[in-house]
Amino acid sequence: xxxxxxxxxxxxxxxxxxxxxxxxxxxxxxxxxxxxxxxxxxxxxxxxxxxxxxxxxxxxxxxxxxxxxxxxxxxxxxxxxxxxxxxxxxx
Numbered sequence: 001x002x003x004x005x006x007x008x009x010x011x012x013x014x015x016x017x018x019x020x021x022x023x024x025x026x027x028x029x030x031x032x033x034x035x036x037x038x039x040x041x042x043x044x045x046x047x048x049x050x051x052x053x054x055x056x057x058x059x060x061x062x063x064x065x066x067x068x069x070x071x072x073x074x075x076x077x078x079x080x081x082x083x084x085x086x087x088x089x090x091x
């Protein structure tokens with residue numbers, strides 16, 4: 001459901017505010033994404049979870065238009081490095 005919400009143009013601004021308020025950006029970008037992308041999981045469910053978090057991060061970073069939220073993602077969440085890692089991944 002969260003992946004669908006991040007792809008919805010009408011909801012993404014409010015969703016990004018809520019994700020920041022509840023510190024979900026930090027959880028996804030700095031805690032879960034590094035763990036899920038650095039390992040090769042034989043478990044199908046872990047691959048699905050990894051792909052879910054990748055989709056959420058890509059949707060958020062590509063669709064947010066609020067300048068303050070973009071600054072937050074770039075400066076505080078340091079989103080550039082995870083994005084480069086995702087985009088250069090050869091999976």
